[in-house]
Amino acid sequence: xxxxxxxxxxxxxxxxxxxxxxxxxxxxxxxxxxxxxxxxxxxxxxxxxxxxxxxxxxxxxxxxxxxxxxxxxxxxxxxxxxxxxxxxxxxxxxxxxxxxxxxxxxxxxxxxxxxxxxxxxxxxxxxxxxxxxxxxxxxxxxxxxxxxxxxxxxxxxxxxxxxxxxxxxxxxxxxxxxxxxxxxxxxxxxxxxxxxxxxxxxxxxxxxxxxxxxxxxxx
Numbered sequence: 593x594x595x596x597x598x599x600x601x602x603x604x605x606x607x608x609x610x611x612x613x614x615x616x617x618x619x620x621x622x623x624x625x626x627x628x629x630x631x632x633x634x635x636x637x638x639x640x641x642x643x644x645x646x647x648x649x650x651x652x653x654x655x656x657x658x659x660x661x662x663x664x665x666x667x668x669x670x671x672x673x674x675x676x677x678x679x680x681x682x683x684x685x686x687x688x689x690x691x692x693x694x695x696x697x698x699x700x701x702x703x704x705x706x707x708x709x710x711x712x713x714x715x716x717x718x719x720x721x722x723x724x725x726x727x728x729x730x731x732x733x734x735x736x737x738x739x740x741x742x743x744x745x746x747x748x749x750x751x752x753x754x755x756x757x758x759x760x761x762x763x764x765x766x767x768x769x770x771x772x773x774x775x776x777x778x779x780x781x782x783x784x785x786x787x788x789x790x791x792x793x794x795x796x797x798x799x800x801x802x803x804x805x806x807x808x809x810x811x
Contacts, residue, residue, distance in 0.1 A: 593615045593620055593694065594612060596694070597614055597618070597641075597694070598611060599667055600669060601667065601714070601718075602641075602711065602715060603711065605710050606710070617696055617700040618641075618696050619694065619695050620692065621692070621693055622692050623687050623690070623691045623692075624687070625645075625687050625689045625690050625691075625766070627687045628685070628686045629647065629671075629687065629693075630671065630684065631681065631684045632651055632680075632684045634680060635680055635681075636671060636674030636675050636698065638675075638698065639669065639670075639671045639672045639675055639695065639696045639697075639698070640669060640671045640693050640694070640695050641669045641696075642664050642666050642670075642692075642693055643666060643691075643693060644666055645665075645688070645689050645690055645691030645692060645693075646664065646665045646687070646688045646766060647663070647665075647687050647688065647693075648660050648663055648686055648688055648767075648771065649662045649670055649683050649685050650683060650686070650774070651682075651683050651684070652684065657774075658774050660774040661729075663688070663767070670685060672701065672715060675698045675701050675702065676715075688765070688766045732744065732777070738778040738786070741776045741778055742776045742782070742783055742786040742787075743786070744776075745775050745776040746772075746803075747805070747810075749763050749767075753765055760805065760806055761804065761805045762802050763804075763805070764801060769784065794809055795810050
């Protein structure tokens with residue numbers, strides 16, 4: 593557990609004694625795919641870090657439609673916001689595949705922040721980054737056409753989760769077309785039209801286990 597904690601950006605700046613103390617208050621658990629970890633508007637009492645697998649963070653509209661806000665993979669964390677402000681969860685979290693997660697209770701998490709200002713500062717920076725991402729999402733939905741939003745979402749996934757080999761990026765994510773359309777903020781029919789066009793131009797190649805982007809042809 594300690595070896596993994598050292599790799600998590602939120603805790604990488606801690607010294608070894610602090611990391612050891614952190615490891616003592618974390619719980620490691622395995623979860624099956626499609627497990628709801630917490631739901632929007634419920635009281636938050638756990639903070640999570642992803643060891644393996646992937647987790648989607650999403651909101652649900654009044655008619656039941658989902659909007660994916662982000663995908664968390666190994667080395668990323670989520671669920672700290674409602675622990676900090678004491679308000680209900682602003683989004684839901686669900687595993688996309690079998691996952692191994694580390695978790696920490698609200699009491700232990702807040703005690704950690706009280707004792708280590710460096711962790712508090714990093715979390716403030718992370719929350720600022722998420723606010724910027726939210727602002728960018730609002731801008732995209734307001735000013736970008738559907739095709740551009742789809743392409744930008746694919747590029748964002750590639751930059752965040754892809755493995756690059758020269759001009760080709762391979763992204764191994766267990767997202768289905770419904771989830772990609774939610775992420776891009778477009779209807780599934782429009783998404784499929786854009787994907788077919790990208791495949792015909794050999795910009796995008798999709799297989800059951802991954803999808804590949806050819807950056808040279810994208811230009």
